[in-house]
Amino acid sequence: MIGKSLRVGVIASVLITLCGGILYLFQHQGLATQYAPAPDETDAHFAGAQPYLRGISTVVAHILQLDGAAIVQLGVIVLIATPLLRIVLSLAAFIIEKDKLYALIAAIVLTIILSNMFFSG
Amino acid sequence: MDIQLLTLILFAGAVCAGLLGALTGLGGGVIVIPLLTLGLGFDMRYAVGTALITSIATSSGAATAYIREGITNIRIGMFLEIATTLGAVCGAMVAIYLPTGFIAVIYGVVLVFSAAMIVRKKNADGNVAAPDSPLAKRLKLNGTYPTANGTVSYKVRKVMGGFSMMGLAGILSGILGIGSGALKVLAMDTVMKIPFKVSTTTSNFMVGVTAAASAVIYLQRGYIDPGLALPVIPGVLTGAFFGSKILMKANVKILRIIFAILICFLSIQMIYNGITGRI
Numbered sequence: 001m002i003g004k005s006l007r008v009g010v011i012a013s014v015l016i017t018l019c020g021g022i023l024y025l026f027q028h029q030g031l032a033t034q035y036a037p038a039p040d041e042t043d044a045h046f047a048g049a050q051p052y053l054r055g056i057s058t059v060v061a062h063i064l065q066l067d068g069a070a071i072v073q074l075g076v077i078v079l080i081a082t083p084l085l086r087i088v089l090s091l092a093a094f095i096i097e098k099d100k101l102y103a104l105i106a107a108i109v110l111t112i113i114l115s116n117m118f119f120s121g
Numbered sequence: 122m123d124i125q126l127l128t129l130i131l132f133a134g135a136v137c138a139g140l141l142g143a144l145t146g147l148g149g150g151v152i153v154i155p156l157l158t159l160g161l162g163f164d165m166r167y168a169v170g171t172a173l174i175t176s177i178a179t180s181s182g183a184a185t186a187y188i189r190e191g192i193t194n195i196r197i198g199m200f201l202e203i204a205t206t207l208g209a210v211c212g213a214m215v216a217i218y219l220p221t222g223f224i225a226v227i228y229g230v231v232l233v234f235s236a237a238m239i240v241r242k243k244n245a246d247g248n249v250a251a252p253d254s255p256l257a258k259r260l261k262l263n264g265t266y267p268t269a270n271g272t273v274s275y276k277v278r279k280v281m282g283g284f285s286m287m288g289l290a291g292i293l294s295g296i297l298g299i300g301s302g303a304l305k306v307l308a309m310d311t312v313m314k315i316p317f318k319v320s321t322t323t324s325n326f327m328v329g330v331t332a333a334a335s336a337v338i339y340l341q342r343g344y345i346d347p348g349l350a351l352p353v354i355p356g357v358l359t360g361a362f363f364g365s366k367i368l369m370k371a372n373v374k375i376l377r378i379i380f381a382i383l384i385c386f387l388s389i390q391m392i393y394n395g396i397t398g399r400i
Contacts, residue, residue, distance in 0.1 A: 079174065079181070
């Protein structure tokens with residue numbers, strides 16, 4: 001059951017990434033890539049991915065406009081969510097087994113990761 | 122660089138990372154970070170973000186194979202995850218204040234260590250005669266695993282020692298974008314005396330969760346770029362798939378030595394470029 005959820009997550013992520021990737025390559029055809037650090041750039045300045053690609057809500061909004069980059073980023077988000085789903089399923093399994101100690105431990109791990117999502121940025 | 126060409130190069134690199142991951146248990150960062158920084162001259166921060174994606178893909182890809190065999194000790198993994206996720210969060214927070222050259226040097230040192238871990242002698246049986254650890258008993262960490270000669274049981278030692286080492290592994294993983302699987306196996310293998318088969322698969326389970334904890338932060342900082350993630354996700358899984366096929370046939374020992382030498386070479390390059398300020 002848990003192994004299956006991982007496989008489904010991984011396959012979904014690859015399929016979404018491939019669909020978005022084809023669109024992305026069409027939409028960015030002939031453009032040069034810019035990932036090198038600018039020579040006069042200090043460590044404090046880092047361009048990074050476009051701001052709309054950094055959060056779930058803005059990514060979803062751009063998917064509806066068939067933006068390739070946003071669809072690839074959704075594939076990334078699904079990939080990141082897969083190990084987290086595994087923790088959620090383990091938590092459920094511990095609760096069913098009435099293993100209170102490990103239900104608590106799984107809940108702590110999940111809280112640490114999720115609190116990041118809200119307090120960082 | 123032209124975007125199609127970049128996609129092809131990264132895809133090839135990701136296939137290699139997936140192969141390496143399946144054959145040695147190392148996460149994808151070992152290939153992806155040197156490829157992006159030394160090879161293509163990209164900003165170290167893009168390399169870290171892309172390496173995290175590679176680590177999660179390698180871990181989830183390999184885990185689907187392992188769990189079926191029933192060797193992963195979910196309790197050990199879950200308990201130690203508290204340390205690695207906390208470490209990963211701290212590492213990712215600290216990373217913004219570290220110069221990229223310094224990160225490159227730490228990365229080089231971790232690489233040398235990982236190379237040594239690939240060719241090391243393995244703790245095959247665990248320590249069956251070990252004295253009981255009261256904490257391991259209370260946390261129900263002791264377990265069993267199936268072999269050809271029946272079920273083998275094992276006991277876990279030095280729980281807190283392993284726990285603190287996992288914290289360090291988490292910090293490094295948060296700073297470098299790697300899964301630090303080598304450190305995790307070392308903690309379980311040498312400190313906690315968990316048998317190799319269990320420590321490898323449990324470490325793999327933990328790599329995905331630790332990397333996801335840092336990835337949540339790095340995504341929001343823009344370190345994860347779709348142009349770089351696009352070839353990496355399918356590439357790693359293709360590599361991992363063929364790697365698991367080769368694993369059953371080839372003489373893995375020679376492959377491991379070749380990989381170890383390659384990784385040492387890469388680590389010297391990373392340290393040199395980090396110190397001279399070229400990364």
